[in-house]
Structures are given as C-alpha cells and as structure tokens.
Amino acid sequence: MVFSHYPIQIGEKWENCYDYFYLPTKDEDGTLTVLVSGGYEGGYNQGKTRAKYISKDDGYTWQFVAEIWK
Numbered sequence: 567m568v569f570s571h572y573p574i575q576i577g578e579k580w581e582n583c584y585d586y587f588y589l590p591t592k593d594e595d596g597t598l599t600v601l602v603s604g605g606y607e608g609g610y611n612q613g614k615t616r617a618k619y620i621s622k623d624d625g626y627t628w629q630f631v632a633e634i635w636k
Contacts, residue, residue, distance in 0.1 A: 584602040584604055584617045585602075587600055587601075587602050588600060588603070588616075596624075597620055598620065599618065599619070599620050600618075600620075600628065601617070601618055601619075601634065602616060614636050615635055615636070616633070617630060617633055618630075618633070619631060
C-alpha cells in the first residue's frame with residue numbers, strides 16, 4: 567500500500583501525527599475509505615481528529631481527503 571502522507575503543522579514543525587488505521591469500508595462504487603487517528607496517545611489535537619483517506623484502486627494507493635472532527 568502507498569499512502570499520500572498528510573503532514574500536520576505543530577508549531578514550527580511539520581509532523582505525520584496519524585498512526586492508527588481503522589478497518590477500511592467499501593462504497594457501492596468500489597471506493598475504499600479508511601480513517602486514521604493518532605491512536606490512544608492522541609498527541610495531535612487531543613485525539614479529536616481523524617484523517618480520511620480514499621482508494622479507487624482496491625487499496626493499492628490512498629489519497630488524503632480531509633480531517634474529520636469528533
């Protein structure tokens with residue numbers, strides 16, 4: 567799998583803060599969707615956001631879509 571990383575700016579530094587991947591879901595059109603969080607430690611935004619990625623090629627590559635706020 568190849569992910570397009572979506573770095574987050576924390577102060578002066580850009581970091582990849584998402585490291586816990588949930589099971590993907592498959593839409594009727596075949597698009598896979600996966601949510602990614604910071605895991606239990608939730609260092610970024612106190613764990614209140616998740617990154618949403620989609621794949622249109624059966625999970626071979628993934629594209630960042632948006633941050634989802636809880």
